[in-house]
Ligand code: SF4
């Protein structure tokens with residue numbers, strides 16, 4: 001893999017080159033007191049000099065003592081909103097006399113560049129690839145946008161307060177699924193980026209940039225940076241035999257305890273980068289001449305989600321929390337041959353009562369020892 005150095009002064013060239021190659025850039029920016037993903041026009045749109053302090057049920061932006069561009073971890077948004085939009089019209093129908101015209105929605109034509117994708121987030125995209133384009137029924141919107149995507153990843157050199165990617169073997173180093181990966185190096189007298197191409201598209205992009213070859217010492221800084229992030233990780237989840245552990249503990253008293261705290265607010269599913277459930281809603285106007293079908297994100301925490309003839313299959317908070325956690329960590333393996341959790345920590349941070357998936361799993365494991 002070719003390794004190159006891009007200076008901070010030249011970082012804007014990455015934006016210019018992506019635009020020249022026809023990509024619209026989406027990446028981290030500050031909005032409503034959080035670092036979210038949105039359209040970026042220029043380098044100054046990045047959360048320069050900001051970091052995110054996170055713990056269970058708490059998220060705060062804090063000023064850094066430096067001017068890092070990628071000095072934060074992950075926020076409430078994930079990239080799934082661009083590949084699997086929260087709300088999308090599938091078709092609309094208009095009746096004119098005896099004629100009925102049905103128009104399906106067009107597929108995306110824009111080429112997107114995801115900038116600043118973390119290692120755990122790449123794994124989340126690879127997991128959703130299996131869901132949306134790996135089986136018999138493929139999602140045309142997802143497939144089209146995914147094919148028009150360039151992934152510019154960012155290695156983590158500091159861990160977030162709720163991260164546990166080391167346990168899930170998904171980070172902090174990006175090892176696959178990217179076109180180009182950036183490692184930010186910030187020292188008193190230098191501010192640079194180590195760039196590595198992961199695909200021919202990434203190599204082509206690299207060829208457009210004003211870079212120089214990295215020295216072995218600079219390459220070593222990447223190893224040191226990701227090792228530092230791994231060392232800082234405060235949470236651990238023992239994944240050995242986790243599917244069997246959870247599946248033989250469906251009646252464990254811990255589910256009752258967590259259910260007393262869980263508000264079934266669905267935050268954990270909305271922020272999770274791998275959750276993929278949706279519902280379909282039909283609407284019509286009063287004349288009955290116009291109708292639309294929409295697909296919206298849904299959550300296994302809502303009563304309606306499991307409503308079948310006669311009522312909801314999972315009417316209690318206990319059954320809904322247990323369904324979510326055992327799906328993520330156990331039955332996802334049966335369905336998709338992978339874990340549904342990538343260790344990003346979002347569900348821990350954004351749970352209003354601070355329920356922690358690592359703590360819940362570890363408690364069940366400990367009770368067996
Ligand atoms: S675990 Fe937390 S975030 Fe998830 S539904 Fe319960 S209260 Fe909401």
Ligand code: SF4
Pocket residue numbers: 268271272273274328340341342343344345346347348357
């Ligand atoms: S379950 Fe929680 S930690 Fe795991 S991927 Fe989803 S949001 Fe991240």
